[in-house]
Amino acid sequence: MVQVLVLHASAHHSTQEIASRIGERLRTHGHDADVRALDQVTGGHWLDQCDALVLGSAIHNGAWLPPAEALVRGAVRQLRDRPVWMFSVGMSAALPGPVRRFADRAVQPRIAELVDLVRPREHRRFSGVIRREHLDRKGAVFFRLLGCRYGDHRDWAAVEAWADEIAAQLTKLAARRRAG
Numbered sequence: 001m002v003q004v005l006v007l008h009a010s011a012h013h014s015t016q017e018i019a020s021r022i023g024e025r026l027r028t029h030g031h032d033a034d035v036r037a038l039d040q041v042t043g044g045h046w047l048d049q050c051d052a053l054v055l056g057s058a059i060h061n062g063a064w065l066p067p068a069e070a071l072v073r074g075a076v077r078q079l080r081d082r083p084v085w086m087f088s089v090g091m092s093a094a095l096p097g098p099v100r101r102f103a104d105r106a107v108q109p110r111i112a113e114l115v116d117l118v119r120p121r122e123h124r125r126f127s128g129v130i131r132r133e134h135l136d137r138k139g140a141v142f143f144r145l146l147g148c149r150y151g152d153h154r155d156w157a158a159v160e161a162w163a164d165e166i167a168a169q170l171t172k173l174a175a176r177r178r179a180g
């Protein structure tokens with residue numbers, strides 16, 4: 001069994017729910033997964049309580065939410081000492097076909113920089129939930145001009161499949177530890 005901390009930064013809960021689903025799935029594989037909001041971890045001790053981390057944030061304006069980015073930047077050295085998986089929740093599935101294909105290929109530079117710093121085992125992107133009330137007037141106009149669709153765009157099968165892959169790697173890690 002591996003102690004995993006699943007940390008999330010979410011403005012409108014869809015990232016939080018994805019993190020919860022990842023945590024549930026890791027537990028079904030026998031790992032001890034603790035799911036927490038990033039702003040619930042303070043001080044330097046949170047990293048001592050886990051063997052591995054899954055870190056996720058909603059994307060706003062091409063970047064992780066500021067508390068998530070700050071936490072990661074402040075703990076880069078410690079994060080590199082552990083197996084880490086990162087995920088970003090955006091709205092690529094809300095975009096129309098050709099724009100979506102472009103968005104799927106490009107990781108926003110601010111996020112790519114964070115990933116380069118942490119060097120996680122993997123960085124995954126998921127789509128979340130986008131509703132009219134999440135956007136200001138300017139954002140809503142831009143959204144409409146791009147031809148985007150409001151709604152819940154989460155692909156739960158993809159989230160669960162990714163959690164299963166993480167669980168399998170953690171199981172191998174635990175076996176290697178037992179073997180000494």
Ligand SMILES: Cc1cc2nc3c(=O)[nH]c(=O)nc-3n(C[C@H](O)[C@H](O)[C@H](O)COP(=O)(O)O)c2cc1C
Pocket residue numbers: 009010011012013014015016058059060061062063089090091092127128129130131134135139
């Ligand atoms: C103000 C604002 C800015 C956003 N900017 C981006 C962006 O730059 N790229 C992207 O892919 N999604 C963007 N989104 C979409 C969100 O990332 C998406 O709705 C996600 O599901 C939000 O997660 P949450 O429900 O955990 O807050 C933005 C949403 C809002 C409200």
